[in-house]
Amino acid sequence: MAIDTRTEPPATDPTQGPWLLLIYRVPNESSGARVAVWRQLKRLGGFYVQQAVCVLPDRGELREKLSRIRERIDELGGSSVFLTLADVEEDARVQFVEGLRGQSAKEYAEIVEECETKFFKEIEFERYRDNYTFEEAEEIRQDLEKLKRWLHKVEARDWMSADGKELARQKVAECERMLEEFEADVYERTDGEAG
Incomplete structure (x- = not known):
């Protein structure tokens, strides 16, 4: 199950490919395993063309991570096929690009929503309650650090320059x-x- 993990310089326009395509199957009796594989692929930023068919842009670091996911699929008693697609028809290319952009745009929108509906409101509420304590400030700081880490992860897998990054x-x-x-x-x- 060797995968070519060479690192090639990214194409000048990432929307033109090449693409990595993973088709996999995990035994039906293990819903936890299916969810674990799905979660790993989503963390990478994988776009599902259909159930158990995931596409990513061709990047060396993604090839390595896909290799580990395939090993996990094997351990679970499943199977997988990995393909590199260099020449795809225009409709498929557009589907890949728009799917990846849409995913990232949705995540940026969720970060904005988290800021507006939770973070801003939390500070307003603590001011209203007159709860000016170090402990409360520290708890809110931890929430901010989570938001920053989330934004960093979304930016790292936003290969197609999705809308919403600047607003987030x-x-x-x-x-x-x-x-x-x-x-x-x-x-x-x-x-x-302080304390």
């Missing part, structure tokens, strides 16, 4: 500014005693 970055930066203001207020109200 702006909202995360706004979260950081709001938290810094809240932390400054906590500091002032506690005379700088």
Whole structure:
């Protein structure tokens, strides 16, 4: 089951391919295994053309990760076929590009929503409650760090330059500014005693 893991320079236009295609099957009696494989492929940014048929842009690091996923599929008693597609018809290419873009755009929108409906509201609520404590500021800081890690992961797998990246970055930066203001207020109200 050797996969060619050479690293080739990416094409000047990633929307033109080449593409990595993984077709796999995991035994039906193991829904947990199917979900685990699906989750791993989604973390890579894989776009499902149909059930158990996943496409990714051809990148050396993705080839290596697909090799490990295929090993896991084998361990689960499943099977897989891996193909490199250099010449695909235009309809398929458009489907791949738009599918990958759509996935990333959706994730950017979810980050924006998380900022607006949870993070902003959390700080507003703590201000309303007059809850200016170091512990609360620290808890909110952890939420900000999660948002930053999430944004970084989405950007890392956004090979097709999806819409929404700049807005997501702006909202995360706004979260950081709001938290810094809240932390400054906590500091002032506690005379700088952190804890």
